[in-house]
Amino acid sequence: MLRRKFLGVIGLAATMLFAGTAAADSHVKKTLNFGIISTESSQNLKKVWLPFLEDMEKKTGFEVKPFFAPDYAGVIEAMRYDKVDIAWFGNKSAMVAVDRSGGEIFAQTVDVTGNPGYWSLLVAHKDSKLNSVEDILANAKDLSFGNGDPNSTSGFLVPSYYVWTKNNVDPKRIFKRVLNSNHQTNLLAVASKQIDFATNNTENWSRLEKTHPEKLKNLKVLWKSPLIPSDPIVWRVKLDDETKSKVKSFIMNYGVKGDDVVAEKEKLAALDWAPFRDSSNDQLLPIRQLSLFKDRNKVAKDEKISAEEKAAKLKEIDAQLDSLNQKMAAISKKSS
Structure with missing residues (x-):
């Protein structure tokens, strides 16, 4: 059912013509568009996602259509304009979807091995002279860097803070060349020595072991981040309660x-996942904290603004950080 072609113009005309009777027609199913972020090629993603979405279609009674975009922003924008109803995001892209696209987290993925999250990586070719962040910084002017999608948690936000911000450097200024690509493209580019090093994560590293095991043998890890919360599943807040109930029941069971x-x-194992767990927008709190720390550092180093403006901006960011810290402390106290 997922693979059949839709006659867009004819379908739209029919919808308009029979709008008055569709609600009473028990054979007309509601369509749900499921957004999938572009961590690798859509061809690879379809292989592991379609069996899951076909089960979702069968068990919920909705017509479920996968939505792929060339970058994370495409799925975020699609949700903003009601073209995507549910989506798999990373935490950073979920944060944008929640803030700008009317999204809401309702479930969280679980690593197939039971890990409570995953880790961001910096990787290089196994024959590279690079073996650490210190090596990268010492040789920066001669290096090409494969950065992640700007809306990626592990490919962009986490290394931006823990590697670049903490070392007071801007990748665009210190490296010979900086490219932004998805996880798979970055790994393959490093494996074939097209770029010197790149961001990635432990989940995609495991995926490459299945899809291109010969390429993985050519890679090594230079740096591993602190734990990142597992990816969220997000729906549009405006979805009706009945739809939300059916979708959540399917996901959680x-x-x-x-x-x-x-x-x-x-089928979940093919996605490198175990069964889902319940979640909410609160899982974004540490990601919001990282994002604010990064913003604060940028403002603190900005020499183009006046001391008064800088102080005002830093005060505003510090207030937001304080509010986050209080909320995180309250959640921690409640769960202990």
């Missing part, structure tokens, strides 16, 4: 109970 548990777990 998938691979947990029912006659198809074994097959469902295998």
Whole structure:
């Protein structure tokens, strides 16, 4: 059902013509568009996502259509304009979707091995003279760097703070060349020595072991970040309650109970996941904190603004950080 072609113009005309009777037609199913961020090629993503989405279609009774875009922003914008109803995001892109596109986190992925999250990486070719962040900084002017999508948590935000901000450097200024690509493209570019090093994460590293094992042998890890919360699943806040109830029931029970548990777990494993767990927008709090720390550092180093303007901006950011810290402390106290 997911693979059939839709006659857009004719379908639209028919919808308009029969708008008055569609609500009463029990055979007309609601369509849900499911957004999938571009961590690798859409061809690879389709192989692992379609079986899951087909099960979602079968068990919810909705027509479920995958939505792919060339970058993370495409899925964020699609949700903003109601072209995507549910989406798999990283935490950084989810934060943008929540703030600008009317999104809301309702579930969280779980690593297939049971890890509570994943890690950002900096990787290089196994024969590279680079072996650490110190080596990267010492040889920066001669290096080409594969940065991640600007809306990627592990490919952009986390290394931006923990590697570049903490070392008071701007990648665009210190490296010979900086390119922004998805995780898979960056790994393959490093493996073939097209670029010197790149950002990535442990989940995509595992994916490459399945899709291009011969390429993985040519890679080594230079740096590993602190733990990043597992990816969220986001829906549009404006979805009706009945739809939300059916979708959440499917997500939370998938691979947990029912006659198809074994097959469902295998389909989740193809995505490198175990069954989902409940979540909310609160999982973004540490990501918001990272983003604000990065903004604060940028403002503090900005020599183009007056001392008065700088002080005002820093005060505003510090107030936001204080509010975040209080909320995180309250959540921690409640869960302990």
